[in-house]
Amino acid sequence: MDEQPRLMHSHGVGMAGHPGLGQHMPDGTEGEGRKQDIGDILQQIMTITDQSLDEAQARKHALNCHRMKPALFNVLCEIKEKTVLSIRGAQEEEPPDPQLMRLDNMLLAEGVSGPEKGGGSAAAAAAAAAAGGAGADNSAEHSDYRAKLSQIRQIYHTELEKYEQACNEFTTHVMNLLREQSRTRPISPKEIERMVGIIHRKFSSIQMQLKQSTCEAVMILRSRFLDARRKRRNFNKQATEILNEYFYSHLSNPYPSEEAKEELAKKCSITVSQVPVTVWRQVSNWFGNKRIRYKKNIGKFQEEANMYAARTAVTAASASAQGSQANSPSTPNSAGEFRPEQRLDRSVWLLLNQTESEMVQRV
DNA sequence: GCGTATGATTATAG
DNA sequence: CTATAATCATACGC
Numbered sequence: 001m002d003e004q005p006r007l008m009h010s011h012g013v014g015m016a017g018h019p020g021l022g023q024h025m026p027d028g029t030e031g032e033g034r035k036q037d038i039g040d041i042l043q044q045i046m047t048i049t050d051q052s053l054d055e056a057q058a059r060k061h062a063l064n065c066h067r068m069k070p071a072l073f074n075v076l077c078e079i080k081e082k083t084v085l086s087i088r089g090a091q092e093e094e095p096p097d098p099q100l101m102r103l104d105n106m107l108l109a110e111g112v113s114g115p116e117k118g119g120g121s122a123a124a125a126a127a128a129a130a131a132g133g134a135g136a137d138n139s140a141e142h143s144d145y146r147a148k149l150s151q152i153r154q155i156y157h158t159e160l161e162k163y164e165q166a167c168n169e170f171t172t173h174v175m176n177l178l179r180e181q182s183r184t185r186p187i188s189p190k191e192i193e194r195m196v197g198i199i200h201r202k203f204s205s206i207q208m209q210l211k212q213s214t215c216e217a218v219m220i221l222r223s224r225f226l227d228a229r230r231k232r233r234n235f236n237k238q239a240t241e242i243l244n245e246y247f248y249s250h251l252s253n254p255y256p257s258e259e260a261k262e263e264l265a266k267k268c269s270i271t272v273s274q275v276p277v278t279v280w281r282q283v284s285n286w287f288g289n290k291r292i293r294y295k296k297n298i299g300k301f302q303e304e305a306n307m308y309a310a311r312t313a314v315t316a317a318s319a320s321a322q323g324s325q326a327n328s329p330s331t332p333n334s335a336g337e338f339r340p341e342q343r344l345d346r347s348v349w350l351l352l353n354q355t356e357s358e359m360v361q362r363v
Numbered sequence: 364g365c366g367t368a369t370g371a372t373t374a375t376a377g
Numbered sequence: 378c379t380a381t382a383a384t385c386a387t388a389c390g391c
Contacts, residue, residue: 229386232370285371292381
């Protein structure tokens with residue numbers, strides 16, 4: 001193993017410019033005749049370009065048939081492998097591309113790349129059911145979606161197959177070519193392997209584009225069909241009134257508990273939602289929107305607040321004293337003082353609410 | 364049609 | 378996980 005690099009080095013240099021290389025060949029143990037042979041062969045190789053074409057062909061043929069040819073050829077292969085591969089081989093060995101993994105995962109999750117059609121639609125149905133909560137009429141709503149999805153799926157698969165086929169064809173073509181050439185050029189199996197790797201990488205980068213565009217198509221489809229914002233329906237008058245009633249009667253702490261939300265949902269009869277959103281979430285959304293919009297512009301909601309406060313005051317006939325307090329136009333801040341036990345929940349809201357209403361009051 | 368209202372989603376922070 | 382703030386996409390009233 002010690003002399004191998006030296007040997008190859010001399011070969012490399014020799015190939016580049018020194019025809020008289022035969023003398024450097026392995027010594028001692030080798031027979032004289034063999035040494036002579038190698039010198040001859042190299043000499044012939046080096047001078048082959050000086051000859052005419054016919055002569056060169058003849059020489060080439062002779063060299064090809066020479067008994068030392070396989071051994072020398074192997075040496076050449078080894079040299080090339082060591083030099084070329086050491087130069088270019090170091091940068092390879094990439095980990096699986098994270099973006100590709102992401103795309104693959106998404107396609108799998110959307111039921112595009114997974115098992116056959118049954119699995120895909122089942123996954124879609126499951127997703128729809130999971131998102132829908134009360135998905136009574138969802139199936140009819142989503143049939144169009146599923147049809148489009150399977151269309152995408154089909155295109156994806158045929159394209160993928162095409163790429164796969166092209167890749168295989170090209171790979172075998174190149175492999176055959178290289179094998180063919182390996183008879184006359186120093187091409188090691190390892191190099192062929194490497195070339196195959198390169199081809200596969202190229203093709204998989206093309207595949208990635210397909211996956212990318214498929215993902216985009218699925219996302220667009222999803223947003224077209226599954227985005228609830230596109231199917232928005234306003235709550236009916238009664239539901240809004242009930243929600244507003246709760247909101248303004250709990251103005252100091254408008255954070256309904258889970259049970260309260262459930263209760264409100266029931267009272268509002270917003271059980272059948274056209275959108276893939278749970279009833280509970282609709283109530284949450286409503287309160288989230290209401291809080292933020294109220295806080296942003298208390299003045300705008302003042303009238304509404306008074307109205308609902310008045311209504312609750314009228315209904316709550318028993319609590320006349322507090323009712324009148326809540327009834328008066330400018331007492332949202334006093335609500336907190338009347339229910340100190342509620343303040344631990346959302347002190348931030350309370351603070352903002354108080355300061356804002358105080359400001360409004362002063363103006 | 365257009366501006367506003369409104370329900371839902373997304374991003375972000377605690 | 379929830380609440381908030383910003384934003385989106387539609388509904389609604391004019």
